[in-house]
Amino acid sequence: MPPILDVRHYTKRFDMHVLNGKRINALTNVSFSLEPGEIVGLVGKSGSGKSTLMKSIYRTYLATSGAIYYQSLRYGPIDLVRATDHQIIALRRDEITYCSQFLSVIPRVSAADVVAEGLFRRGAGRTEAWHQSRDYLDRLGLPQELWDAYPSTFSGGEQQRINVARAIIARPRLLLIDEPTASLDQRTKDVVIDMIIALKAEGTSVLCISHDLYTLDRLADRRIELKDGHIVATTSPVS
Numbered sequence: 406m407p408p409i410l411d412v413r414h415y416t417k418r419f420d421m422h423v424l425n426g427k428r429i430n431a432l433t434n435v436s437f438s439l440e441p442g443e444i445v446g447l448v449g450k451s452g453s454g455k456s457t458l459m460k461s462i463y464r465t466y467l468a469t470s471g472a473i474y475y476q477s478l479r480y481g482p483i484d485l486v487r488a489t490d491h492q493i494i495a496l497r498r499d500e501i502t503y504c505s506q507f508l509s510v511i512p513r514v515s516a517a518d519v520v521a522e523g524l525f526r527r528g529a530g531r532t533e534a535w536h537q538s539r540d541y542l543d544r545l546g547l548p549q550e551l552w553d554a555y556p557s558t559f560s561g562g563e564q565q566r567i568n569v570a571r572a573i574i575a576r577p578r579l580l581l582i583d584e585p586t587a588s589l590d591q592r593t594k595d596v597v598i599d600m601i602i603a604l605k606a607e608g609t610s611v612l613c614i615s616h617d618l619y620t621l622d623r624l625a626d627r628r629i630e631l632k633d634g635h636i637v638a639t640t641s642p643v644s
């Protein structure tokens with residue numbers, strides 16, 4: 406089987422017009438691939454380019470150069486760098502989910518509805534989405550009195566649970582997840598790890614950014630390390 410994701414010579418430079426044209430080389434000549442059903446941990450110091458790489462795959466950022474081949478169910482092999490906006494919108498709706506480091510929610514939408522929205526987008530019925538969203542929040546240990554409250558006032562750890570639940574509930578083909586366990590207690594970390602492993606068992610491929618060795622050891626089949634925008638190492642976890 407071909408890789409589900411094949412990043413080839415990807416370069417992303419930010420031109421800072423406000424800083425007299427200063428250039429930041431966020432990613433330089435990055436190449437790697439992700440196999441179907443594989444979980445790859447993306448590691449590296451703060452500022453090494455991890456989130457930029459994830460946002461590039463999700464096409465939040467446009468490439469400076471290079472290609473990102475993705476094996477789509479709908480389109481077959483497609484270069485995410487050159488795909489049309491229309492194609493990217495369809496892929497985000499049906500196949501690729503991105504879970505950012507931080508939660509950004511619409512004001513005055515309840516926690517349970519924010520999570521259920523992850524399923525609505527994939528065409529689930531209202532009742533099914535409602536039940537599943539409460540089941541995920543329950544398993545992630547979000548107190549029941551918060552299910553109908555607005556996440557904008559939640560603590561960091563509570564917001565993270567909403568963020569992760571919304572991404573995982575959609576059972577995407579490709580999951581891009583940035584620091585899913587950073588501000589969670591041990592028990593909730595284990596729940597999130599188990600949820601991601603369950604997705605993998607269904608065939609989901611996962612790119613996961615994490616600083617947390619506990620999470621990486623349990624989750625990642627392989628690690629890719631970035632330093633100053635370059636891949637410097639690819640390793641397997643010690644077994």
Ligand SMILES: Nc1ncnc2c1ncn2[C@@H]1O[C@H](COP(=O)(O)OP(=O)(O)OP(=O)(O)O)[C@@H](O)[C@H]1O
Binds near residue numbers: 419429430
């Ligand atoms: N939109 C942007 N505009 C300008 N520079 C950016 C932008 N996004 C990222 N950068 C720069 O690119 C570099 C890589 O940032 P990135 O957010 O990818 O790091 P990271 O590895 O995710 O770090 P962290 O572990 O702190 O989240 C940094 O120097 C950052 O300032």
Ligand SMILES: [Mg+2]
Binds near residue numbers: 455457506583
């Ligand atoms: Mg980051």
